[in-house]
Amino acid sequence: MSRSNVVVYTTPPLAPLPASDSESIYLLSTIHAGGVDAAVQTADWAANGKAYVAQNGAAIPTDNFSALSGWNDSDADLSAAQKAEADVWKAYIDGQVTDLVNHSLYSLPPNYPVIGAAQLAACPFPMNLYVPQRLKGIVKARLEAVGLWGVGGLHYGEAAEEDQKRLEESFVIGPGGTKTDRAWSGWRAGREAAERKRKFGEETILQRARGAFDPLVRKLGQNKFFFGSMPTSLDIALFSQLTLVLSTNLPNSLLANLLRETYPVLAAHHDAMRATIFPGGWGAVRRLAPPSPPSFVESLKLSLPAWAGGSAGGSVPDASGLDADELEVKAKEKERQFAWGRYAWFAAAGVAFVTYALSSGLLSIDLSGDDLEYDEDDDEDYIHVPGFDEDGEEDDIVIEVEA
Template sequence: MMSTAATQPTFCTLHIWPSRWNLPSIDPACIAAVFYLQLTIPGKFEVVECTNPDVSPSGKLPFLTHGHATVSSVPAIISFVSSLAKSTSSGARDLNASLSAPQRAKRTAWCSHVEANIGDLVAYSFYSLDDNFWKLTNPTMAFMLPIPQRYYVPGRIREMHRPRLEAAGLWTQAASETEKDSFGKRQKKDDPKDEYARAFERDKVSAQAKALFALYARLLNGQKFFFGERPTTLDVYLASHVLLLLDPPFPDQLMRSILEESYPTLVEHARNVQTEVSQIPRQYLVVSAQKQSLLSLIPRPLSGSPKTKSEMDEVDLRFRRMRWIWLALAFGGVASYAVQLWIKVIDVRANRRPRRVQRRGADQEHKAEVTEEEGEEEEDEDEGTQDGDEEGAQDGSE
């Protein structure tokens, strides 16, 4: 579906999370943006894989740049491209042009419903289920991210989803009981008494998912797409979420089994949208995520219209403060270690020569003492010899 070259010069750039599992991205909103642009302006945009949401004006991916304009969030991107479609020279197409006013209202409401409810099921599969997070989500994101972000960003994103999943009743007990040591490794306390509670949670989640899927299956009513033979933004929204429940190799395949066994029409619908996008001859250019160095950790002003401090939410401000603190501690630690190492080197060099001199002096004194003792012993022997000779001489004379 993706190509490395575009057939026409691009005039839009879409920044998204990187692709995996034969999907354009690991994020449903990013997949929806790619599908929508490919259906409306094929061959006239490029995709830049990004792992740093801070470059976005909203702090989230995806976002679209067109000249000096920067548009963030899927609804804003759809609105922007729809405005381009009003100009015949742009070549853009409006997916919802054939919808009546009531259908447009229903489409907007259902898109919000998909993003909120099916989006919770996607987040549940990626972040709430313990095995899925530690065996798939965390390694996948860590491979994409540079050092040191790979060690804390996946956990930070998981904690960002936690309040929403808890409110929806989709945060599992196993995820709450998982602990990590200082190196970020999993330490899970298994308690056989909790198996029944976890089984109950799983049944509750299954019932909730089935109720949502049944709602969209009835709305689809056996049609290829929701509003006829051509996909609209509602089809794009739902397909981008369902594909992320089907294609990733989750260790726990709860959602995939529910869809394939009970709601095959939704699976077929998602594949129809995917096929519709892939069959368009003009494909988009994909620019892979660039490797980042430690300099990328330093906050820079955005190329677009940067947000003022009052426009940032508390989470953004806290993250930026923590990043500055981390940088200060890191550089301070390195500088302190370098100074201490240099001082030790100077001390060793200064103490090496005097110790050798002292040792040589001690050796010379020891040799002198030994020489003096040997001299005294020789004198004693000479005196003893002389005394013996004198006594022998006297005895002879007598």
């Protein structure tokens, strides 16, 4: 494996893995399977939002990996039909296995603090206040759509108080503050209800897992890898998902136990992939020293837009092949578009505020002049203005105006 200056910028590490998401592990595994010894460094993931590969500081798109020195395409020996079949199975893995893995990492209450702590450790202020929750929200939306969010664990949000109350009711405080289990007091008792919910949720997860893994076992058969004796992109796609639960020590190892006990073929495939691509184990992967953490002022600038003196809006290094002048023109044009967009936003916000203030009665404009009365005679004019007399009763105030 050739030594190179290729770097895979990943999400924060999740011990012992060099990254905490499947995309980062997929890119790293693809590069190593292609014969390139890439180093790993935690990316500015809070701003860029995704992993990427770079050489000499320039990002390399996945379809340009062939330009890397010493690169060997793992799918080079596949026929056109096999490549099409591999694409179908990779889509299947993304649609079935990904949800199960994300459920283990983000939905099960004992496991999320582990990955949440890894994300917070590599996220500067003030991004650590919202970026991890934003990522969790994205995963939650997908799991809710497929009916997996909250299955097999306690509730979140408003229902969490009810769960906590039931758990508290499952104990009795004895003399000296000792706790003992409360005797069974009905189907809605705290301990019994929580236990039934957990078992039902776990059985639901196991059924979903069987439905996802059975076709993969039939496809793999007795082979070491899906298409022969060497791993392909399909093997890497499955490995990058399963290693998040098989290589880590999560408090709730429901999915890992299922794979080891019920699907030893898939567990063996994972172990063979790790031994083939990373013969020295995860600890042998070269990790570059993380950049020095930004100061408080630098962190604050990261959260401000460029027009306010900040440096927000950083992006992955451009790999389009444009020269410096073209990149500068492109950057100025984009900044000009952003400026017009900001002006339009402020104008729309101002109009909306004024419209709301007028329609809600916060502001009112009276142009009728009905409160003023004019009396005219031969020599002088009087203006009657509504007001109050000395006793606090309503009375007109008469103002004399010289003609």
